[in-house]
Amino acid sequence: MKKKSEAINNLGVKKGILGLEPSFEHRYVTNFKKIADLVKHCRGLGLKMVLTQGSWDMVHIGHARYLEEAKRHGDFMIVGVDSDDKVKARKGPDRPVVPQSERLEMLCHLRSVDAVFLKNTKDQHWALIRAVRPDVLIAVSDTYSSKELKDLKKYCGEVKVLAYQAETSTSAKLRRLQIGMAGNFERILVPRIMEAVEGTIEEIKDKSGQKPKKDGKK
16 A cells, blocks of 8 residues: 555645644644545545544653554544633543644644544434444443444445553543642642641630630729
8 A cells, every 4th residue: 555645745745734744734634525525535536545533642752653554554544622611521620631623733743644523412422433434443441342343334435443552541640740749839838728727726725815804893
C-alpha cells in the first residue's frame, strides 16, 4: 500500500486538506455534509479511507503511536473528536482538561492525521461512522462489544482493533498529578494548619484563664 504522502505527490497536490501542511483551517471539517463530500472526493482519487474516534485529552505518546499505526491501514485518515460535553458525560465533570478547540487543532499537527471532526452529544448514534463509511474503522479493544462489531460491518469495510500503544493514559497521568498534589498539600499545608489550630487553642486557653473584670456598680 502506498503511503499517503506518496499518493498525494503522485497527484501533484501540495496545499489544502490533501497537502502535507498541518493546516487547521483546511483539516477541520465542520459538518456532516462537508465530511461526506470530502470522503466522496478522496475516494474519487482512489484513496483508502480510515476513521478513528476518541477524546484525545492531553495528547500523549500513546495517542501519537496509536494514530500512526491506524494510518498504516489506509491513505487518508479522519479523526473524530468528542466535544467537551461528550467527554464530560463519559468521564466526569473534571474532564476534559484540554478544551475541544485545542484538542482539534493539536491533532492537526500530527502527520498521521488528515482531517478532524467534532462529535457532539446531540449527534445520532454512530453518525460519523455512517457519514464516512470508512474502508477501515480503527478502535481499541474496549470500544465496542462483540455485537456492536458485527453491526458495524454494515457501515465499514473492516473494523480493525488495535492494542493500546503505550503503558500510559490521560486518566493515569491525572491520577499521578492528583497524588503528587495531595503529597504537596500534606507536606506544606498540614503543618501550617496544625500550627494555626494549636495557636488558636492556646489563645482560647489564655482568654479562659483571665479573671473577669469587676464591675464598679453594686
